[in-house]
Amino acid sequence: MDFLELVKEARTCRRFDEAAELSEECLSWLVDCARLTPCAKNQQALRYVALKSAEARAALFPCLGWAGALPEWKGPKEGERPGGYLVVCLEGGSRELARIDMGIAGQTIQLAAQSRGLAACMILSFNAEKVARVLELPEGVEPLLVIALGKPVEVRRIVPVPADGSLKYWRDEEQVHYVPKRALSDILLGIK
Numbered sequence: 237m238d239f240l241e242l243v244k245e246a247r248t249c250r251r252f253d254e255a256a257e258l259s260e261e262c263l264s265w266l267v268d269c270a271r272l273t274p275c276a277k278n279q280q281a282l283r284y285v286a287l288k289s290a291e292a293r294a295a296l297f298p299c300l301g302w303a304g305a306l307p308e309w310k311g312p313k314e315g316e317r318p319g320g321y322l323v324v325c326l327e328g329g330s331r332e333l334a335r336i337d338m339g340i341a342g343q344t345i346q347l348a349a350q351s352r353g354l355a356a357c358m359i360l361s362f363n364a365e366k367v368a369r370v371l372e373l374p375e376g377v378e379p380l381l382v383i384a385l386g387k388p389v390e391v392r393r394i395v396p397v398p399a400d401g402s403l404k405y406w407r408d409e410e411q412v413h414y415v416p417k418r419a420l421s422d423i424l425l426g427i428k
């Protein structure tokens with residue numbers, strides 16, 4: 237697939253086929269993709285915890301905040317929750333640099349998942365203390381980012397930014413999810 241097409245397809249997804257549990261092979265392959273990404277000073281301070289069992293997923297789910305722009309929606313209902321999670325954690329190293337590394341790792345995981353027909357949602361809205369407890373993280377390891385993963389059941393579409401300039405995503409009556417993206421001509425300030 238053309239790389240731009242892969243990037244377009246890899247939209248955030250928040251509704252999944254919950255019965256489609258991610259395999260151990262797939263979760264460790266995703267971490268392997270992240271392992272090889274660039275990182276500041278090559279510090280490699282990111283660690284990963286993978287969750288696949290129904291029990292582990294059920295324990296993590298209440299710690300997460302979904303779709304802040306859709307306050308009336310309380311997150312995916314039972315049956316549409318993620319089939320697995322990766323939690324990106326920090327062990328040692330610079331937190332400031334690690335948060336940049338985390339974004340690079342997160343998008344690599346999201347694209348890698350898309351290349352296998354899976355979808356992802358990066359989640360920063362979580363209670364770090366609760367997540368650390370649920371994951372039984374050892375002293376000195378803190379969660380930075382949760383990545384929900386699974387077989388998508390949500391239709392997501394890119395649309396141009398509307399005339400009022402709002403960047404809020406929205407859903408129609410059929411629950412199709414629309415995400416506005418600025419035009420290339422609005423963000424590419426120049427080619428000299």
Ligand SMILES: Cc1cc2nc3c(=O)[nH]c(=O)nc-3n(C[C@H](O)[C@H](O)[C@H](O)COP(=O)(O)O)c2cc1C
Nearest residue numbers: 246247248301302303304357358359360361405415
């Ligand atoms: C760093 C980061 C943190 C995010 N945190 C959350 C979150 O806490 N909850 C959520 O539902 N979506 C979260 N998202 C998903 C964004 O809302 C989503 O990327 C945005 O709406 C654009 O949609 P797109 O990914 O399809 O382009 C996060 C995305 C990123 C990159």
